[in-house]
Amino acid sequence: MPSDAYVLAALTTILAVTFALRALPFAVLEPLRGSAFMGFLSRYMPVGIMTILVVYTLKDVSLGTGWHGLPEAIALGVTVGLHVWRHNALLSILGGTAAYVLLVNTVLASAVA
């Protein structure tokens, strides 16, 4: 387990970067507003960043052993299906997570280490 000092340093780092990202644009608003590249990024970046984050959260899933990623695939399907159907973020997140927790604690129990 990392030391408290390290965790605090990590949190402070994140605070500084996040605050800079949120506050600096207000100071340098004008050049940003006209930038075509910023407009391009604001449109095409979020969906990609979120896609990368989905893969990142699944990177430790073992495809070669256990259930070969079956519970993750099912729960991902439930999440996507619910969201496309109802457009309700809370329902999709709770439904997908409940499906996964249920699966790995019951029928597909050996799937997680």
Added chain:
Amino acid sequence: MPDRSSPRPLAAALTDTVSVGVALVPLGVAFGLLVVEAGLSWWWAPLFSVFIYAGSLEFLAIGLVVAATPLASIALATLLVNFRHVFYALSFPLYAVRGRAARTYSMYALTDEAYALAHHIPEAERTTARVVWMQVLCQSYWVLGGIAGALLGEVLPEVPRGMWFALTALFTVLALDAYRHSRDVPSPVLALGSALVALLVAPGEMLVVAMLLFLTALTVRFALRRRPDGRGPDAEEAARA
């Protein structure tokens, strides 16, 4: 100037934030459970939510911190994950917030939810008190949910296995919402490719490598679409513009 002693901005802000509160409290509970499950003490949950206060990044930070990720990598991951906040300044009604302390808090607490909710407040009612109360309430729901979850995690004999999937589900939902906004297939495909390449070449630094690859791919795509004779994915779109 709004009357700060009046309870009305608070009451109005309560109404403003009901929809978000319904989502933030349970997600906060899931976050608190994961903090304890990761082996951190329960009181880290509120500290994360005060220091970081960026829902998705907080979930991510648990894993980064437990893996003792170098601070430079954490800074870079933060920069890339939270980069979208740069665009919020373009239309967030900060002009309605007066006073250095209030403005500083308002910028610090400019989350996705606060950005969305600020636009739901009618233009004429955007006072300092109304906007700041809205943000204070959003953060309160999140912090209290996190404490509740973390304490629950301490009491439970065992946190149910698989809770981590809440994070996957959260990002999946955010990706789908972002897709509904952009209606663009190449971006998620480029991102998926970047993620898989990063997994192969740098599994230890997968997140940052994938995001840099993706940013490079987007920059190339931007350059291609800007070229008059470009044959990039957006050449037709650029030609039309």
